[in-house]
Amino acid sequence: MSKHINKIIIAAIGILMVVCIIAIFMMMNYKTPDHQIATIKLDGEVIREIDLSKVSDPETFSVENKHGGTNTIHVEHGKIRFLEASCPDQLCVQQGYISNSLLPAVCLPNGVVIEIEAANEELLLDAIVE
Structure with missing residues (x-):
């Protein structure tokens, strides 16, 4: 046996x-599409969209939720990240830059999500088609 x-x-x-x-x-x-849109959501609502291919100068801005939690987001050409966060675990900050749609950046305690999508839906192909 x-x-x-x-x-x-x-x-x-x-x-x-x-x-x-x-x-x-x-x-x-x-393969990363040429034009990528970073979508920033707060509690499920889209609060900002950024075309990462058109970012010429680095930009930093803050997002605050209704409970006072704050995230500082840093954007550069082709990539975006959580720079600072008021959450206790700091996992979102430790994740670093994201530059493709494989994995979103998420700060669960503050309810902030950063997702990257192709600017043109036709550019999003699954592995079977490629």
Whole structure:
């Protein structure tokens, strides 16, 4: 019985490794669209949109929620980040710059989300189409 369980465990580990390798390959070959829009949301409402390809000078601005929580956001050409935050864990600040749509920047305690999307929806292709 134990030989049968060992074979199942080895097969499961092998499948998991293949899935991980495919995911890494897809992420390494991700193509960033030329025109990207950073959407900043506060409690689910869009408060600002910035075309990251048109940012010529770095800009820093603050977002304050209704409970007094504050986030300072820094924008440069092609990238955006949380520079400072009033939240206790500072995970949003530690994330650093984002420059593609793979992972949004989120400050859960303050309810602020930064997402990046292609300016033209036709530029967003899934991995199967590419």
